[in-house]
Amino acid sequence: xxxxxxxxxxxxxxxxxxxxxxxxxxxxxxxxHKRGLSALDDVDMVLRHGTFTSVIGPSGCGKxxxxxxxxxxxxxxxxxxxxxxVEVTGPRQDIGIMFQQPTLLPWRTSLENVLLPIxxxxxxxxAQARSADALQLLELVGLEGFDQVxxxxxxxxxxxxxxxxxxxxxxxxxxxxxxPFGALDELTREYMNVELQRICRERDATSFMVxxxxxxxxxxADQVFVMSARPGRIATIVDVDLxxxxxLDMMTTPEFGALVRRVRHELDMGIGGGGEx
Amino acid sequence: MIPKxxxxxxxxxxxxxxxxxxxxKWIDRVxxxxxxxxxxxxxxxxxxxIAELEFVSRILLPGPAETFEELWDATKNIVxxxxxxxxxxxxxxxxxxxFLLAALAGFVLGxxxxxxxxxxxxxxxxxxxxxxxxxxxxxxxxxxxxxxxVNSKIVMATFIAFFPVxxxxxxxxxxxxxDTLMLFKSMEASRWQTLLKLKLPSALPFIFAGLKTAAVFxxxxxxxGEYLGGGHGLGELIRxxxxxxxxxxxxxxxxxxxxxxxxxxGLVAWTERKLLFWHKSEIFEIQVGTPG
Numbered sequence: 001x002x003x004x005x006x007x008x009x010x011x012x013x014x015x016x017x018x019x020x021x022x023x024x025x026x027x028x029x030x031x032x033h034k035r036g037l038s039a040l041d042d043v044d045m046v047l048r049h050g051t052f053t054s055v056i057g058p059s060g061c062g063k064x065x066x067x068x069x070x071x072x073x074x075x076x077x078x079x080x081x082x083x084x085x086v087e088v089t090g091p092r093q094d095i096g097i098m099f100q101q102p103t104l105l106p107w108r109t110s111l112e113n114v115l116l117p118i119x120x121x122x123x124x125x126x127a128q129a130r131s132a133d134a135l136q137l138l139e140l141v142g143l144e145g146f147d148q149v150x151x152x153x154x155x156x157x158x159x160x161x162x163x164x165x166x167x168x169x170x171x172x173x174x175x176x177x178x179x180p181f182g183a184l185d186e187l188t189r190e191y192m193n194v195e196l197q198r199i200c201r202e203r204d205a206t207s208f209m210v211x212x213x214x215x216x217x218x219x220x221a222d223q224v225f226v227m228s229a230r231p232g233r234i235a236t237i238v239d240v241d242l243x244x245x246x247x248l249d250m251m252t253t254p255e256f257g258a259l260v261r262r263v264r265h266e267l268d269m270g271i272g273g274g275g276e277x
Numbered sequence: 278m279i280p281k282x283x284x285x286x287x288x289x290x291x292x293x294x295x296x297x298x299x300x301x302k303w304i305d306r307v308x309x310x311x312x313x314x315x316x317x318x319x320x321x322x323x324x325x326x327i328a329e330l331e332f333v334s335r336i337l338l339p340g341p342a343e344t345f346e347e348l349w350d351a352t353k354n355i356v357x358x359x360x361x362x363x364x365x366x367x368x369x370x371x372x373x374x375x376f377l378l379a380a381l382a383g384f385v386l387g388x389x390x391x392x393x394x395x396x397x398x399x400x401x402x403x404x405x406x407x408x409x410x411x412x413x414x415x416x417x418x419x420x421x422x423x424x425x426x427v428n429s430k431i432v433m434a435t436f437i438a439f440f441p442v443x444x445x446x447x448x449x450x451x452x453x454x455x456d457t458l459m460l461f462k463s464m465e466a467s468r469w470q471t472l473l474k475l476k477l478p479s480a481l482p483f484i485f486a487g488l489k490t491a492a493v494f495x496x497x498x499x500x501x502g503e504y505l506g507g508g509h510g511l512g513e514l515i516r517x518x519x520x521x522x523x524x525x526x527x528x529x530x531x532x533x534x535x536x537x538x539x540x541x542x543g544l545v546a547w548t549e550r551k552l553l554f555w556h557k558s559e560i561f562e563i564q565v566g567t568p569g
Contacts, residue, residue, distance in 0.1 A: 103457040106555040120464040
């Protein structure tokens with residue numbers, strides 16, 4: 001893997017730990033008592049600074065639950081999540097999150113949508129003061145000049161770019177992406193993946209993406225976590241050592257094909273081993 | 278209760294599927310202003326014909342000519358400040374007060390019901406079943422409680438217009454989608470912030486659907502109140518005219534009742550259009566090219 005050495009930490013976040021460890025999860029489990037369902041069982045993982053991690057697994061393997069627990073949105077039943085050395089006990093400013101739907105507020109302009117997290121946490125004046133940063137972010141995602149446009153005038157891909165800006169505006173230490181481009185058409189989706197790679201590299205971001213598309217998982221990731229279902233656990237980690245920046249052309253190379261096959265094989269093993277479906 | 282573009286007066290937008298279904302039908306090639314006018318004239322003609330052929334006595338069914346004459350007399354009476362002007366003014370006041378009180382109470386209580394667990398779980402079922410009652414049946418009760426003056430009519434108008442507002446507002450409070458609520462949670466938004474910045478704006482299309490129904494219902498409430506509780510409003514004039522078999526005058530007065538309702542409805546619809554510029558019922562498809 002080629003590490004970009006000139007990547008600047010523009011987000012102005014906390015000094016990164018010496019060991020480059022952004023997230024450490026140990027023994028994480030989640031049981032939904034109402035349904036008596038064990039969604040996650042004894043998950044361990046480490047996310048290092050500047051890396052991209054994809055999580056893939058059959059539906060119902062708890063990958064979305066895992067992401068929401070990491071975001072502090074739902075509590076874990078047991079285990080521990082450390083983000084920059086501090087335990088995650090609830091939502092935090094240094095956690096950025098993005099969903100399958102852009103979830104933009106339709107009555108707000110792109111700029112106002114991007115500034116929403118600042119406005120919620122620190123008030124309108126603080127948000128106003130950060131306008132320049134927000135405009136810079138819109139420029140970064142290729143939406144220069146679209147700051148006064150409202151969501152209904154944006155295409156699906158453009159709306160998701162605004163959502164990316166809103167996620168980045170607080171300078172989060174970790175980006176949690178819950179099938180971010182799952183609702184887009186195939187061509188737009190491939191294009192957005194290339195864009196996401198570029199944005200993550202420019203921001204030197206640490207990213208964690210849930211997806212159900214194997215090529216997408218491989219294309220973006222430094223490591224792919226393959227999960228098995230019932231109970232959800234990480235079955236295998238597939239390291240992706242393709243050079244960066246990756247291009248769509250690479251998806252036709254034998255190396256890429258081999259990695260996709262490997263992930264698919266591991267997935268099939270996980271489903272087969274998971275038993276009672 | 279889900280607001281749709283089709284509730285709006287004026288040209289109705291068709292979906293692609295609908296357009297495909299109807300494509301090639303002759304009605305689509307006629308401008309809407311023409312088809313509306315032709316249908317209106319046709320109905321007037323039918324009315325004229327039925328009255329002229331005296332299928333029913335002319336006293337019971339006056340023709341368009343007599344009705345328009347009576348409408349003209351009523352208009353002259355109103356302009357010169359006669360008893361119809363007084364009736365119009367009284368009924369307008371009852372309708373407007375009834376609407377405003379219903380809108381205010383319905384909105385505030387609707388937010389409380391839709392926002393609290395107790396409201397959603399305990400109060401909402403009562404509201405829904407109460408909403409199904411024939412509320413005009415309560416008119417005699419209000420006359421007994423509030424007398425024969427304007428107050429009993431205002432209360433009746435408020436009572437009947439209140440339910441669509443509270444039910445739609447409460448339903449609207451649940452309109453924000455789960456992911457956006459999750460987003461607000463991730464931004465550590467307080468309950469108050471979530472209410473003001475997400476739930477209330479999301480509820481606006483529902484609230485306006487309720488308000489538009491309330492605009493129409495408040496006229497119904499005021500008139501029913503007048504039918505049963507007397508006074509000097511348009512409802513009483515209509516009741517008296519009907520009793521003396523002046524059906525042409527009844528028709529003329531109903532036109533003026535309609536004017537009150539339409540003006541109020543129009544005002545609400547206009548406000549909605551200004552506030553909900555972002556909502557899909559107000560938006561024609563705008564295409565913007567993808568950059569890059």
